[in-house]
Amino acid sequence: MVEFYVSPSGDDSTAGTVERPFATLERARRAAREAGGDVVVHLRAGTHVLTEPFELTEDDSGRDGHRIVYQAFGHGTDAQEEAVISGGREITGQRDQDGVWRADVGDLVTRHLTVNGRRVERAGIDAIPGDVRRTTTGYVTDSPLNWRNAAAVEFVHRGVYPWTEARIPVASVTRDGGETVITMAQPAFGWAMEIYNSEWSGQVMVGPQEPTRLENDPSFLTEPGTFALDRSRPGHHVLHYLPHPDEQPNVVAPALEVLLHATGTQNVTFRGLVFADTTWLRPGGDRGFLHYHANGYYDGGTIGKVVLDDGALAVPEEQELIPACVRLDGTTGVRFEGCRFTRLGATALGATGDADLVVRGCDFDTLAASAIAVTGGRGVLVEDNLVERVGLDHSGSPGIALLNTEDCTVAHNHVRDVPHNGITAGPGQGTRILRNLTTDAMGVLADGGGVYLSGPQGDAENGAVISGNVIKDVRTPYNFGLYTDYGATWVRVEDNVVARADNTSVLNVSPPLEHVVYQGNFWDADPVGSDAVPAGVTYLDNTTITDPTGLDAATAAIQAHAGLLTKRA
Secondary structure, eight states: OEEEEEOTTOOTTSOOOSSSOBSOHHHHHHHHHHHOSSEEEEEOSEEEEOSSOEEEOGGGSOOTTOOEEEEETTTTSTTOOOEEEEOEEEEOOEEOTTSOEEEEOTTOOOSOEEETTEEEEEOEESSOSSSEEEOSSEEEESSOOOOSOGGGOEEEEETSSTTOEEEEEEEEEEEETTEEEEEEOTTHHHHHHHHSEEEETTEEEESOOSOSEEEOOGGGOOSTTEEEEEOSSTTOOEEEEEOOTTOOOOEEEEOOSOSEEEESOBSEEEESOEEEOOOOOGGGSTTOBEEEETTEEEOSSOEEEEEETTEEEEEESSOEEOOEEEEEESOBSOEEESOEEEEESSEEEEEESOBSOEEESOEEEEESSOSEEEESOBSOEEESOEEESOOSSOTTOOSEEEESOBSOEEESOEEESOSSOSEEEOSOBSOEEESOEEESOOSSOOSOOSEEEEEEOOOSSSOEEEESOEEEOOOSSSOBSEEEEEEEEEEEEESOEEESOSBSOBSOOSSOOEEEEEESOEESSOOBTTTSOOTTEEEESOEEOOSHHHHHHHTHHHHHTSSOSSOOO
16 A cells, blocks of 8 residues: 655655655645555645645546545544645735725635634625515615625525525616616526416416525625625725624635546545535526526526416426535545535535445535535445535525435435425435434425435336435424425335424325335324325325324334434534
8 A cells, every 4th residue: 555645734846755745635646646556645634725626537546446545644543633625715804993804805706705714604684675676677676775896796585486595696786866776687587587487376476576685795794704795896806704793803715616526536535534615606697596496506498387286387497406516427436434524615515427436424514505416326325424504505405415316325314404305316216215314404495304205216126215214393384394296106105203394294296196105104293195195105004193202202213223323523
């Protein structure tokens, strides 16, 4: 085995030994490629700042049964060091007489900020002031607006549909007589008028109504611990941060969108590393972020129409997916073990078309979108991970998401404090969602659950199994703790526990369920539709226990085996 060492205080002209470490991951990557055989790259304590994404290709693979490992120095011992791979940039500024900390950041654009090691929110207000009406190009109000950088303001539209949250930038603000005209960015606003279009239970909606929040103008800085980026002077953007009393800000501005991108790479492991501080600029551009469902958003193209029992709604026929800050494309045998993903501006870890991926024992927290999103993967294992405080910018993002996967397993994870679904699986084959614990899901948006599965799921021999999961405290009104939806087929739902949800589950959905078996589950209320089970559902030996103490006693064995395999500190 060959070993190399990397330190933030190292030197790339050295041999990369423990006494004389490299300075950069890129230099270590080249050394590992040249070495061959089993290679371990040890990252010493400190922040390893990237100025561009760390790129791995097929040539950076472990060959002939060998592996290349990137790990924190001392991994697996009490002396393990904290090695942070960061896309952030330290910012130096000063506090002015008005108490606001300011810094000229040149041409830097970011939607995120870290102060003293914690993510801070963009400054915002809850409504457009004054008497407001919508127009074909934006909004008009009778109130003057004192926004200092109107073209950087972003409107948030939470709950356009119950499961949807959009973001649309402002293009300009002008005064016209006694009115203020807010012109929204195009094509984003025009697209929004087309895709958020429905007739639902007799209610007709065309386009988004007034925003539920407005973000990112210095005039919005009234709450300590918030920031705004003023881009009104090209090349001299000014970062504004309102500190807490007696706070001395140590400021890091995320500058990269991607930390790691592996394409076609095989047999590489990452252990005990921290991935931190990225941004994602797309929502602030002219195309906005027109969220539809889960991690999907509209980016132009054909818009279809779905007719449901109680109405109809527009549906994008094609959607883009929120990108990941750690991206795997077509990799094989990649492992993430005991890593932490934090303060990231999009999805933390995303895999597309990957095989034999294992994500085990990792912690995901403080994320703008999802923790893990696997699309088109085969033989993926997501196990023993703690997922919490995700979807902070994009509330429709699930904690863990599978889409069009084959023989993938999500097991023994704890997903908690998430704004919509805890774990989701779209159409796929051989999906197994086993012995997970989800708590406090659906904290913001509605029409979802702790575990949500939709669409065709293979066949009688290789369908989906949802078993041994414990789902508690699904918070918003209009949710189903354990939710098989939208024409789900060939699914076994067995030996799960659901408590304290708006509804425990639902058997009548549109399109209807087919070849779905609910058996041996425990709830504190009967699922919707269980009194008249539809033809496509088998409902056997399920138990409703309304008394919380009695439900816990009856399900003690199931609850003991759900959730994390290894306790976290």
